[in-house]
Amino acid sequence: xxxxxxxxxxxxxxxxxxxxxxxxxxxxxxxxxxxxxxxxxxxxxxxxxxxxxxxxxxxxxxxxxxxxxxxxxxxxxxxxxxxxxxxxxxxxxxxxxxxxxxxxxxxxxxxxxxxxxxxxxxxxxxxxxxxxxxxxxxxxxxxxxxxxxxxxxxxxxxxxxxxxxxxxxxxxxxxxxxxxxxxxxxxxxxxxxxxxxxxxxxxxxxxxxxxxxxxxxxxxxxxxxxxxxxxxxxxxxxxxxxxxxxxxxxxxxxxxxxxxxxxxxxxxxxxxxxxxxxxxxxxxxxxxxxxxxxxxxxxxxxxxxxxxxxxxxxxxxxxxxxx
Numbered sequence: 001x002x003x004x005x006x007x008x009x010x011x012x013x014x015x016x017x018x019x020x021x022x023x024x025x026x027x028x029x030x031x032x033x034x035x036x037x038x039x040x041x042x043x044x045x046x047x048x049x050x051x052x053x054x055x056x057x058x059x060x061x062x063x064x065x066x067x068x069x070x071x072x073x074x075x076x077x078x079x080x081x082x083x084x085x086x087x088x089x090x091x092x093x094x095x096x097x098x099x100x101x102x103x104x105x106x107x108x109x110x111x112x113x114x115x116x117x118x119x120x121x122x123x124x125x126x127x128x129x130x131x132x133x134x135x136x137x138x139x140x141x142x143x144x145x146x147x148x149x150x151x152x153x154x155x156x157x158x159x160x161x162x163x164x165x166x167x168x169x170x171x172x173x174x175x176x177x178x179x180x181x182x183x184x185x186x187x188x189x190x191x192x193x194x195x196x197x198x199x200x201x202x203x204x205x206x207x208x209x210x211x212x213x214x215x216x217x218x219x220x221x222x223x224x225x226x227x228x229x230x231x232x233x234x235x236x237x238x239x240x241x242x243x244x245x246x247x248x249x250x251x252x253x254x255x256x257x258x259x260x261x262x263x264x265x266x267x268x269x270x271x272x273x274x275x276x277x278x279x280x281x282x283x284x285x286x287x288x289x290x291x292x293x294x295x296x297x298x299x300x301x302x303x304x305x306x307x308x309x310x311x312x313x314x315x316x317x318x319x320x321x322x323x
Contacts, residue, residue, distance in 0.1 A: 013067075014060040017053035020046055025131065032130035036088035039078055044088070044123060045071055051126035061214050065188055073119020076103075088123075089133050096120070096137035103143075110146035117143055154270055156277035156311050157181065161265045168263040172244065175232045176252060177259075178225035180275025184283075184297045185209060185219065187249040187272050194241050200230050217298050280308040 020028070028047075035043030049067065053060050080102055081088065086095045099120060103113045121138045128134060157165070162181045166174055179185040185193070189209040197208040205221040221229070229243070239245060246252050253272050260267035270277075276297065283293045294305040 010060045013049075013053055013062075016046070017050040017060070020050035021054045029131035032127055032132035033089065036127055036132045039081065039088060041075060041078055044078075044126075045074055047130050048074060048123050048126040051129050052122060055125075055129060063212065063214055065212075069115050070119040070122055073116045074123055076116055077120050077123060088127065091124075091133075091135055091137040093137065096139075096141040099138075100141050100143055110143060113143040117141060154274045154277055156281045157265070157270055157274050158278075159282075161263075162275075162278060164263045164265055165259055169259055171228070171232050171235060172246075173255060173259050174228045175225075175243065176256065176272075177275060178222070178228050180272060181278040182222035182225045183207065183219050184276045184279035186211070186276060187252050190244060190252055191242070191247055191249060193243045195233055195243055196241065198229055198233065198243065200226050211298055212300070215298075219296075219298075277308070277311060280305070281311040284308045284312045 023031070031043065032047050034040065035047060048070065052058075052062055052067070052070070056062055058066075077099065080086070080099055084095070084098060084102070086092070086099075100113065100117055103116055108116070117138060121136075124133070124136055124138055128136065162177065165177050169177055176190060179190050179193070185207075189211060192210050193207065199206050199208070200221070205226045207219045207221060209217055209219055211217050233243070236245075244252070246255060249272075256272050256275075257267050280293050280297050283296050284290065287293075290302060290305045290309065293299075293308050294302050297305065299305050
C-alpha cells in the first residue's frame with residue numbers, strides 16, 4: 001500500500017471499530033450475547049475486530065494480514081465448536097485444551113496452531129470486553145512445542161536452482177524470483193509493492209516496501225533485480241499502480257510452484273518464502289555478519305536472523321574433520 005492507501009485503510013478500520021465501541025454498554029452486551037448465542041460469524045468478527053483496534057497494542061495500525069489470520073481462526077473455531085458442543089457464552093474449563101489438541105491432531109504446523117490459538121484468545125477477550133461472558137478458556141492454553149528447528153523448514157534455494165528458475169521464467173516471474181532471492185521480500189510485500197516505490201538508477205537504487213506492522217522500509221536493489229524491474233515496468237506501462245499483476249499471496253505461490261515444475265526444481269519444503277531465505281543465507285555467507293542479515297531482511301529481532309547462520313553452515317566440512 002502507498003502512504004495514502006494505508007491512511008485510508010486505517011481510517012476505515014478505525015471507523016468500523018468506533019461504531020461498535022461507541023455503543024451504550026447494554027447495547028454492546030446485547031449484540032455480543034446474540035452473536036455468541038447464535039454463533040453468528042460476521043457478528044463475532046465485528047466485535048473481535050473492534051476489540052483488536054480499540055484495545056490491541058497496534059490499534060488501527062494492526063496489519064491486514066493479522067486481521068485476515070484472526071478472521072480465518074474464528075471460522076476454524078466456529079467449525080470445531082459446532083461439532084464439539086462448545087458454547088461461546090459458557091464454555092467448559094477444558095474446551096481450550098480440547099481445541100488446541102484437535103488442531104495438533106489435524107497435523108497443522110505448530111506455527112499455524114499458535115496463530116489459531118491466538119485468534120481464539122482474541123475472540124474470547126472481545127466477548128469479555130463486550131460483557132457477553134466472563135470466561136477465558138484459552139488464556140492458559142499453550143500449543144505443544146515444535147520439535148523441528150526453524151532452519152529445517154522452508155530451506156533456501158541454492159544459487160544453481162535460482163539460476164534455473166530465472167532461465168525458465170517469463171518477465172514477471174523473473175521479477176518475483178529476484179524480489180525474493182536478492183531483495184528478501186515477503187510474499188505480501190511483493191503483492192503490495194507499487195511502481196512508484198521503485199527507485200531505479202543512481203548509486204543506490206532501492207524499493208520502499210510495506211512490511212510487517214505496516215512499517216515502510218527501504219530495501220536495496222541488486223543489479224539484476226533492478227534490471228528486471230526496469231524492463232518489466234517498461235513493458236507494462238498500462239498495468240496499474242502495482243508492480244505485479246498478481247494481487248494475492250496464493251496467486252504468487254501458485255505461479256512460483258508452476259515455475260518450479262517447469263524448471264525441474266523442488267518447491268515443497270521451500271515454497272516462495274524459501275527465496276527470502278536464499279537472500280538471508282547469501283548475505284550471511286558473504287559478510288559473516290548477522291547484523292547485516294537482520295538489516296537486509298528487516299527482522300525485528302536478531303534471534304530470527306541467527307537462523308541464517310545454520311542455513312549457511314549446511315554442507316560445510318565439520319571443523320574437527322581433519323584433527
